[in-house]
Amino acid sequence: MAPALTLPDETHDSYTKAIPQKPVSQADVQEDYHGEYRFAPIEEAQVSRAMIKRYFNQMYDRAISDVVIVGAGSAGLSCAYSLATRRPDLKITILEANVAPGGGAWLGGQLMTPMVIRKPADNFLRELGVPYEDEGNFVVVKHAALFTSTLLSKVLSQPNVVMMNATAVEDLIIHADYAGNQRVAGVVTNWTLVSLNHDTQSCMDPNTITAPVVISATGHDGPMGAFSAKRLVSAGLLKELGNMRGLDMNRAEPAIVNGTREVVPGLILTGMELSEHDGSNRMGPTFGAMIGSGIKASWEATRILEN
Ligand code: 48N
DSSP states (O other): OOOOOOOSOOOHHHHHTTSOOOOOOGGGOBOOSSSOOBOOOOOHHHHHHHHHHHHHHHHHHTTBOSEEEEOOSHHHHHHHHHHHHHOTTSOEEEEESSSSOOTTTTSSBTTBOOEEEETTTHHHHHHHTOOOEEOSSEEEESOHHHHHHHHHHHHHTSTTEEEEESEEEEEEEEEEOTTSOEEEEEEEEEEHHHHTTTTTSSOOOOEEEEOSEEEEOOOSSSTTTTHHHHHHHHTTSSSOOOOOEEEOHHHHHHHHHHHOEEEETTEEEOTHHHHHHHTOEEOOSBOHHHHHHHHHHHHHHHHHHHO
């Protein structure tokens, strides 16, 4: 862990110099829903410093990560959980453009709430402890948010995972390796609200996170869908996008899982972003391939790191 940022003396006195406060003892704290509920005392600066110290220490520490995962949808989160639990030694940093992570996995299809997952991807539900109804060849989770919130909580409770939401990847770091081959070596980041407003202000420069492996799971729609695949084209590392094809569940799901791979040195694509890169079919409202592709991406990442 990088050295913690040192902050000015945090004794209580330094807070009350500005605005003297009536001292309140800890003994006044009381959780009483029938009488008087009393909180422990706090100073506003303590709240600010508690956030600043932790957030910017983690930004400092994760400026060099082992694996960056772009996109906290069902594929990105499945990948993060599989990688973090199998390789607790890795510094895994997730970047999610939305304030709310989860991507398209908060609903099933056409705003309906049940989520369909085809076997064998139901194995992952048992690993997470997500209940479901068994329909034979597939299972149904009663609410997509039950899957996504459970997965999200499991990912965020992994000690080696840091997630920065409301943070967009707005470019890739691309280096020439020792043999002169181009390889992805990290990501270029900015607060999403800044990324979305580059046309309203000039020169709001980004930040960077370097990592030997970047896993892009930015989906196929939304304001930044298929971000890395599109960037490969504009950076000259991919001739053209394959463009996602029409819906065919039985073709789409195995194609996405089996096609999950390192598409250029240092960059793995997973989930629906891959359908835009490869031109594979879409599967519509069934999520087993997002789970399988995410888990396969985690194995691809360890293959790269171990070679
Ligand atoms: O849920 P998505 O969009 O992507 P996946 O691949 O995890 O899951 C796709 C799945 O929900 C489907 O589309 C289903 C199966 N339907 C298929 C079909 O046929 O329609 O998550 C991508 C995440 C989102 O949360 C985005 O906000 C985020 O990636 N994101 C980014 N985060 C950071 N920087 C970026 N440049 C960026 N672009 C997207």
